[in-house]
Amino acid sequence: MLDRYGIVALFAFVAVLFPAIPLLFSWVIRPKKPNKSKRATYECGLEFEDFPEAAQQVWVQFRVQYFIYALIFVVFDIEVVFLYPWAVAYNALGLFALVEMIIFLGILALALAYAWRKGLLEWT
Amino acid sequence: MDFLNNIFPNIYEWIAYWIQSLVAGLNLPKDAESALVTAIMALLVIIAIILWMVVMVLILIWLERKNAARIQDRVGPNRVGPWGLLQPVADTIKMFIKEDIVPENADRFVHTIAPMIAMLPAVLMFAVIPWGKGMFPVDLNIGVLWIVAVASIGTIGVFLGGYGSNNKYSLLGGMRAVAQMVSYEIPQVLTIIPIVLMVGSMSLVKINEAQSGWFGMQWFVFAFPVGTIAFVVYYLSALAEVGRTPFDIPEGESEIVAGYMTEYSGMKWALFYLAEYFNFFIVCIIGATLFLGGWNGPFLPGYVWLIGKVYALVLLGMWIRMTWPRFRVDQLMNFAWKVLVPIALVNIVLAGIALPIFKMIGF
Known part of the structure; x- marks a missing residue:
């Protein structure tokens, strides 16, 4: 068990190293000649020199929908965590497990239907 | 042989x-x-x-x-x-x-670390992927769960990229990317459950071995209707998860310039790009492993079969990308929550009911 997760830990180590090496390498060989307009924030149709604060103002307003989708996502993601062990143990549990899971999924489907009916899934 | x-x-x-x-x-x-x-x-x-x-x-x-x-x-x-x-x-x-241009107002640390975090899950997922018979780095008994869990780290990298650039378009792209990835993760994760159900294990090696019957043609995609539905839902949500073109709202160039990649150039941009292709390749490998029999197939060696299947899925994805126009945001979200998630939920119940029948006919 431990040696298997040791290999996974090695993977994690390499996963951090792998993007760092090309970044370092390109940092060594690439040119570095920054200037004012190169480093300006990209903006469409506005000259940075003329409207600096317009281009820098990124506190744009967001739809509340993003938050609601995140909430629904959390509900379903936690449900999935419960479903995986059920799926693994299904053969051993028999009919009882099926009935229980239909009830569990039914409650969740109800929650989805409620969110749907309430119009939370509408992107208006 | x-x-x-x-x-x-x-x-x-x-x-x-x-x-x-x-x-x-x-x-x-x-x-x-x-x-x-x-x-x-x-x-x-x-x-x-x-x-x-x-x-x-x-x-x-x-x-x-x-x-x-x-x-x-x-x-x-x-x-x-x-x-x-x-x-x-x-x-x-x-x-x-190429010169690496960082905007003056950007959060330099976040801006640098975002592509590295986006790359992280792509490498981590290879820990459990089997390439052929006896060709896998580790056989974790939670293989599928590991992939599902690690895959969501990519979302953080994308959002950090959007946030750290200090640019309207980047931030909007990052938000859209998170909303989309999070929404399509649910059907993707839910459709894997029928497969775990049929195998009774989350190990990818065991899932491969379970499809070795019928001279290597007992693939789960043929387990009609459960496996077939699961495969279609998986493939669509996987395409959306990696942001390929019919679902590329996060970087829709006609609306928000290049999304979270607007302020990136040089090697950092290349890392984002590389991570995108890594992820696309990985979802195709996982799709081939879970539904198309992985390394199983007659006559040819296992790894040839796997790569062949992966390339079939990849080419299908490219074909879809070239043929379909981009979805609108509301259509995209509706498709995830009102079409794919209900189908996936029904499919799980169907799998629970159909499993004894499959067992009876020897699947």
């Missing part, structure tokens, strides 16, 4: 034997010695997989551009090397020597 099937495990054995004899000269205690050999071999395997994947992605980029050209009645890259084959190599060199 057996020789071809075992060629990579045999090479592994030879190198392991050689390393063993090298390490034996150090006169370490017995368990320290075996641990050292395991670690060195694991490191070599990881490096081999990453190099192999980089080559695969270079081929993929060439293939994508060539395919796009063919579908759009153009010629495509044809200047660098025969048939433009060296075009991705030339692009890589260009990426290395």
